[in-house]
Amino acid sequence: MxxxxxxxxxxxxxxxxxxxxxxxxxxxxxxxxxxxxxxxxxxxxxxTPEWKSEGTTLVLTIVLGLFGFGGIGHLYLGQLGKGIGILIVGIILLIVAIFTYGIGLVILIPFAIWVIFDARKQCRKYNDVLEKTGKAPW
Known part of the structure; x- marks a missing residue:
């Protein structure tokens, strides 16, 4: 064709x-x-109207991730379970970092970087599946 x-x-x-x-x-x-x-x-x-913006996903993940809410980008993509799990872990790590006077940042910073890259990857996957099939992948 x-x-x-x-x-x-x-x-x-x-x-x-x-x-x-x-x-x-x-x-x-x-x-x-x-x-x-x-x-x-x-x-x-x-x-299509269902298309998810990679920029919006990254802004939500990075900006809100500064306050421990990095899972919002995954929630925007429709990954409710993963997004809520990331939110919970992010808030716990932020609390640990505060109570350990910054020592907890050793764990929080790599976690935040992983969340940012994963949100970007999931946005691309979502849009690729939507483009191929016309349906959201999850």
Whole structure:
């Protein structure tokens, strides 16, 4: 199957979006029809309303992570169990760091760095699955 917008040869039949230009393959019955630009990014990729912003995920994780709420980024992505678990562990580690006069930071800082990278990875995974299947992965 070829993309109706860019002509890219798409090998997978179950794909709903063109892997090259991001055009939705289900919405184009006529190749000359243009989709409204309301859900497009500057690069021209089509985004569904369920799409999760990597920037929002990172801002929530980093800014709120400074106060021990690093799991908010995972909650934004819809990973409730993991997000709540990270919140609990983060708050406990923050309390330990306060009561040990900063010695607990030895554990809190690597944990916070892991949470940031994991939130970014999970956001990309969420968007990749959403792009391929049209459904949220969790």
């Amino acid at each position: 070829d993309c109706t917008k860019c002509g890219f040869d798409i090998k997978e039949e179950d794909t709903q979006f063109c892997p090259k230009c991001g055009t939705s393959l289900n919405d184009f019955a006529n190749p000359n029809t243009e989709k409204p630009a309301s859900n497009t990014t500057p690069s021209g990729f089509q985004r």
